[in-house]
Amino acid sequence: MFSNRTSRKSISHPESGDPPTMAEGEGYRNPTEVQMSQLVLPCHTNHRGELSIGQLLKWIDTTACLSAERHAGCPCVTASMDDIYFDHTISVGQVVNIKAKVNRAFN
Template identity: 80%
Template sequence: MLGNSSENKPPFADYNTKLFIKKSGEVYRNPTQVQMSQIVLPCHANHCGELSVGQLLKWMDSTACLSAERHSGVSCVTASVDDINFEHTIEVGKVVNITAKVNRAFTSSMEVGILVMCEDLYTSHQWKVCRAFATFVARRTEAGKVQLKQVIPHTQMEQMEYSLAAERRRMRLIHAEIITDLLSCKCQTQEYKDAVPAERTRVESVELVLPPHANHQVSTFGGQIMAWMENVATIAAR
């Protein structure tokens, strides 16, 4: 994660560049959109005094899950999250604004777009921290597998994200196949001078799932698991 920026941008600019007015005169608001605002407290910070990435991932996952459930009408689980590039760190005292909305629904899965903005309440400056795309799957009900209703894009941005969602889904499937092929092949490793043995970086963590680790479905969720993974990866990297 890089240093902070004072770039002043309107909140959620990537999603709401233009207002869409309905024929009734009402301002259109995406029915699947969920917004969450959190002020960063010391308990959310890491050893560097900045917002822990694991904590941010938990907030992002929770917001996206609510968006998916708002669209599907049933409980949903995180299937995957695309690569995330964090552009800035977030200091204690700043406000994190997270917006999530369903870009496109398929049979029983859907893509949820997530935008994270950081806000300085005293200067009114806001800047983008990251964007991400998560795939959620609707849980089966007593009636069987859920058939999701389609998303109807209204704004130009929604139409673009709707089209790109299908391409991103195709790329995810190809990426999974490539990783499987790479893991199945026996690649020769090259020796480097003064290299650190991989075993020295090995870190293991055993976590007991407690009530604070559960979400509104009373189970461990993707964001909590990603937070645990981030902690272990940080130790390995250091």
């Protein structure tokens, strides 16, 4: 269900031999950007039918790890997560969209 591939819009290839151009509305995309969408199922929820925080954090961690692995070119693990706030609950049947990208890296 997880994918480490991002969806890309099609690039036009003119017959004139000019370099390919980006589709309208498409700008620069960070090569480490990863997007994941998950449908919330009953097995992902607590006794109130709301997405469990642990499941959401697992999805966030997976998405962030895939982005880090794209950048590093080797397996990565999450050392910590900071400043995560939840504004409202997510219910069964809703879709969760998560996006991650490497903003900075240090040696």
